[in-house]
Amino acid sequence: MALKIKRKHTKSVKIGDVVIGAERPVAVQSMVKVSTANAKEVIKQINELEKAGCEIVRVAVKDARDAKAIAAIKRNINIPLVADIHFHYRLALEAIESGADKIRLNPGNIFKKEEVKEIAMLAKARKMPIRIGSNSGSLRGNYLKIKDVGIALVRQTHDYIKTLEDFGVNNLVISLKSSDMFETINAYRKMSRLCGYPLHLGVTATGMFYDGIVKSSLGIGILLLEGIGDTVRVSLLGDPIDEVVVAKNILSGLGVRKFGPKYICCPTCGRCEVDLRSKAKELISKLGNVNKDLSRTTVALMGCMVNGPGEAKHADIGIAFGRDRGILFRKSKIVDTLKEERCIDVLISQLNGGLK
Ligand code: SF4
Numbered sequence: 001m002a003l004k005i006k007r008k009h010t011k012s013v014k015i016g017d018v019v020i021g022a023e024r025p026v027a028v029q030s031m032v033k034v035s036t037a038n039a040k041e042v043i044k045q046i047n048e049l050e051k052a053g054c055e056i057v058r059v060a061v062k063d064a065r066d067a068k069a070i071a072a073i074k075r076n077i078n079i080p081l082v083a084d085i086h087f088h089y090r091l092a093l094e095a096i097e098s099g100a101d102k103i104r105l106n107p108g109n110i111f112k113k114e115e116v117k118e119i120a121m122l123a124k125a126r127k128m129p130i131r132i133g134s135n136s137g138s139l140r141g142n143y144l145k146i147k148d149v150g151i152a153l154v155r156q157t158h159d160y161i162k163t164l165e166d167f168g169v170n171n172l173v174i175s176l177k178s179s180d181m182f183e184t185i186n187a188y189r190k191m192s193r194l195c196g197y198p199l200h201l202g203v204t205a206t207g208m209f210y211d212g213i214v215k216s217s218l219g220i221g222i223l224l225l226e227g228i229g230d231t232v233r234v235s236l237l238g239d240p241i242d243e244v245v246v247a248k249n250i251l252s253g254l255g256v257r258k259f260g261p262k263y264i265c266c267p268t269c270g271r272c273e274v275d276l277r278s279k280a281k282e283l284i285s286k287l288g289n290v291n292k293d294l295s296r297t298t299v300a301l302m303g304c305m306v307n308g309p310g311e312a313k314h315a316d317i318g319i320a321f322g323r324d325r326g327i328l329f330r331k332s333k334i335v336d337t338l339k340e341e342r343c344i345d346v347l348i349s350q351l352n353g354g355l356k
Contacts, residue, residue, distance in 0.1 A: 070099055199230055
């Protein structure tokens with residue numbers, strides 16, 4: 001049974017062709033993990049991310065070469081591109097000129113009034129949204145003296161919002177990330193009460209791979225359950241595709257978005273006589289991560305014939321494996337017995353042919 005989540009109404013903000021906020025679908029974001037100046041590799045990674053379901057992508061802009069590369073990257077990708085700027089306000093100006101769809105500024109390291117004003121004026125002229133991206137690691141000055149990091153993040157960010165608003169910018173997206181899940185949750189809760197700008201959710205510097213999945217799932221998940229959040233990025237030490245897969249799983253697990261198909265796979269046990277993990281990998285690689293036509297379909301891969309069909313009785317279709325073979329079942333009713341090597345292909349052809 002899906003939970004009914006009442007989303008908090010936020011201002012709508014257009015990033016390239018994607019509009020976030022105002023109860024629109026929570027967008028999936030990720031970040032490129034190669035040098036932005038290496039446009040060829042960046043384009044390849046972004047196009048792979050898009051295929052996996054990424055809807056907005058961010059690149060690090062650390063110097064003028066990175067900022068310049070944005071123009072070539074933009075010509076070869078289909079999803080909005082966000083330029084991530086720290087310390088050097090001129091890079092923000094260059095990234096805007098180069099064609100970024102949004103810039104992310106860190107209030108902890110670009111804060112001089114005259115510099116922020118220059119960015120604000122150009123962004124306003126170009127109708128370019130700005131994400132104010134605060135991190136617990138880059139709190140500065142008096143904000144560092146506040147004991148409660150969540151409150152410090154909110155105060156620093158809120159003051160920055162006011163500064164940008166004073167310069168006439170109100171096309172904003174906000175994030176307040178800490179590596180501590182509870183600080184992150186508290187900061188977003190408070191900010192959600194204070195402002196109506198869309199919130200980009202994430203827990204930062206999440207630790208080792210599995211720590212990252214758990215922290216992000218809990219942190220982002222709790223906020224989404226409270227109706228908070230308009231976009232998400234799962235920060236993981238690893239392949240950015242995994243960030244997208246985990247983000248989509250958080251969203252679909254909560255029923256906030258539907259990405260198809262939904263999978264039921266057993267964990268396997270001593271009864272299993274097949275390498276079920278490699279069968280699952282084969283299925284994903286052949287079917288792809290995203291298939292909008294199958295957004296309402298549940299597919300099962302089970303490790304044995306005795307319990308598989310029964311344990312996956314909610315699945316629309318599935319395979320339960322035995323030694324050298326598998327049974328194809330629909331809603332727990334067996335419809336065919338297949339040689340093991342044909343199972344995945346037959347399952348895919350059934351899925352692609354519709355399940356009527
Ligand atoms: S479906 Fe079969 S193999 Fe899988 S966990 Fe259950 S009993 Fe074990």
